[in-house]
Amino acid sequence: MWGTEWPRYEVIKQDTPKSPPQMVGSVHATDPEHALLLARHVFVRRPSAYALFVAPAEAFFHVTQEGLKGPWSEGLEEGPEEAYWVFAKRSHRRSMVYGDLVGRFLAKGPASAIREALLHAQGVAFWAVPERLVVGTEPKEEVIESWFAPAKDKTYRLQSYYGLVTAKEVEDAP
Amino acid sequence: MPLDPYLKEALVAKLTALADDEVVLAQRLSEWVGHAPILEEDIAIANLAQDELGHAKLYLELRQELDGADPDRLVFLRDPLEYQNAILVELPKGDWAFTLVRQYLFDAYENLWLKEAQGSAYEPLAEAASRILKEERFHLRHSALWVERLGLGTEESHRRAQEALELLFPYAKQLFIPLPEEEALAEAGVVPDLRALEAPYLEEVTRHLERSGLKPPQGGYVPKSRKEHTEYLWSLLAEMQSVARWDPEAKAW
Numbered sequence: 001m002w003g004t005e006w007p008r009y010e011v012i013k014q015d016t017p018k019s020p021p022q023m024v025g026s027v028h029a030t031d032p033e034h035a036l037l038l039a040r041h042v043f044v045r046r047p048s049a050y051a052l053f054v055a056p057a058e059a060f061f062h063v064t065q066e067g068l069k070g071p072w073s074e075g076l077e078e079g080p081e082e083a084y085w086v087f088a089k090r091s092h093r094r095s096m097v098y099g100d101l102v103g104r105f106l107a108k109g110p111a112s113a114i115r116e117a118l119l120h121a122q123g124v125a126f127w128a129v130p131e132r133l134v135v136g137t138e139p140k141e142e143v144i145e146s147w148f149a150p151a152k153d154k155t156y157r158l159q160s161y162y163g164l165v166t167a168k169e170v171e172d173a174p
Numbered sequence: 175m176p177l178d179p180y181l182k183e184a185l186v187a188k189l190t191a192l193a194d195d196e197v198v199l200a201q202r203l204s205e206w207v208g209h210a211p212i213l214e215e216d217i218a219i220a221n222l223a224q225d226e227l228g229h230a231k232l233y234l235e236l237r238q239e240l241d242g243a244d245p246d247r248l249v250f251l252r253d254p255l256e257y258q259n260a261i262l263v264e265l266p267k268g269d270w271a272f273t274l275v276r277q278y279l280f281d282a283y284e285n286l287w288l289k290e291a292q293g294s295a296y297e298p299l300a301e302a303a304s305r306i307l308k309e310e311r312f313h314l315r316h317s318a319l320w321v322e323r324l325g326l327g328t329e330e331s332h333r334r335a336q337e338a339l340e341l342l343f344p345y346a347k348q349l350f351i352p353l354p355e356e357e358a359l360a361e362a363g364v365v366p367d368l369r370a371l372e373a374p375y376l377e378e379v380t381r382h383l384e385r386s387g388l389k390p391p392q393g394g395y396v397p398k399s400r401k402e403h404t405e406y407l408w409s410l411l412a413e414m415q416s417v418a419r420w421d422p423e424a425k426a427w
Contacts, residue, residue, distance in 0.1 A: 006212065027214045030323060037316050041218035146311035150225075153305075 061110030077109025088123030290366030325386030344394030
């Protein structure tokens with residue numbers, strides 16, 4: 001059935017207190033709090049994280065490198081001035097993440113925020129989302145401990161690590 | 175702390191019961207893999223199942239230190255009559271509401287128990303409890319969130335959650351019935367006094383359930399002993415143990 005799907009949220013993961021929040025993918029969820037929990041399940045089972053943020057996918061303004069050459073930014077935006085988070089895709093190299101946070105910019109619209117960001121950052125594509133729609137995990141010790149610390153104790157193994165079922169002895173395992 | 179032989183035997187039994195709850199619940203959760211209502215929750219429930227299994231492993235490794243029993247053999251080659259899990263965790267997975275209401279009732283109990291167990295006089299148990307508690311706090315966030323959304327969601331989700339609660343609530347109280355020799359362990363400060371945890375538990379879950387528009391039922395049958403089981407445990411273990419029993423000598427997987 002069409003139209004029964006939960007809304008999609010973009011997931012932004014910050015690996016350490018000093019690293020930039022990065023767009024890593026998305027989850028379908030009923031609301032932002034649910035989206036944060038699912039983001040933890042889907043994106044932080046193994047690799048480490050310090051914080052997670054989500055925002056409704058539809059709230060993101062997006063422009064590609066080709067778009068940057070076009071007349072996209074000429075129209076004047078006249079919304080209320082507010083903070084935007086602007087993300088940049090740095091290159092066409094294959095990567096597990098697609099946008100790094102380049103900064104927060106006060107602007108009257110997302111295109112203006114990206115225009116502002118372009119003065120500071122390079123990129124082949126940009127995203128902008130109003131900060132008021134971004135919901136993040138609380139930066140409390142308790143949250144970091146229960147949401148993110150357990151992943152650090154777990155070993156990440158490629159499937160080729162595991163032997164086949166045929167062997168009778170561990171030494172015989174391929 | 176060196177344990178005297180009587181306490182040692184009681185602790186072996188307690189660790190086994192703790193592990194059995196986790197193993198059986200993990201198996202029930204894993205039945206959702208590939209069938210959950212949405213891909214993200216499918217991944218989430220697989221994570222929960224894997225975490226519960228990891229906790230069972232910690233408990234059984236503590237037991238192994240005490241009596242040398244092999245965790246794999248205990249899980250995969252032990253007969254259903256020797257399983258010491260509570261009935262709550264063996265009941266069939268039911269619908270999504272049943273699974274999440276059960277998970278909430280169990281997670282809330284585990285969180286309370288583990289918080290206390292962190293202060294165990296038996297250092298290895300105190301360490302394991304504080305490690306497990308980290309993950310369980312997150313589990314509780316997830317299941318508590320679902321109870322709220324099911325209870326306050328649609329008429330259908332509310333009805334399903336309430337029906338699940340009617341059936342499950344008395345079984346949750348079994349979690350606070352100590353094993354026959356558990357009192358001595360509690361007196362020695364090795365494990366928390368289960369009976370003292372029941373009132374705070376009922377208060378906490380009742381508050382959350384009511385806030386979620388659900389009404390915990392009064393009365394109902396509470397199993398008296400962990401030797402009691404339903405027919406569902408047999409089919410669950412038959413499936414879970416089938417591969418290990420088919421080739422019990424296999425050393426590599």
